[in-house]
Amino acid sequence: YDKDINPMADHQENxxxxxxxxxxxxxxxxxxxxxxxxxxxxxxxxxxxxxxTPASLKKQFDSQRKRNINKAINFGV
Structure with a gap:
């Protein structure tokens, strides 16, 4: 599934x-x-x-995921 919970076209059952x-x-x-x-x-x-790198990964995330990461960092998680 993708980040929006849609089945991936190339998924394989396991x-x-x-x-x-x-x-x-x-x-x-x-x-x-x-x-x-x-x-x-x-x-x-x-x-x-x-x-x-952490920075290159973060650039790939949508705004909500980036916000959650920043929030976790700010709270020391």
Missing amino acids: DALVNLFKSHGYTHHGFTTEYDTSSQVRWMGVLNLDGK
Whole structure:
């Protein structure tokens, strides 16, 4: 999924990964886009960091992500 929770055109299903998590005791609740306060975070972002600097990465983010980064820095997170 992209940052706006739209399915990526070139995605590949990875049942092996889901099964690995299940084998370690995790429960899979399906691929939904809603938040559930009774479970862990449902979405994780992944970036390729090869050849990148913090400044070059930040330039790629939209204004809301940049704001959140600055807010975290200001609060010492």
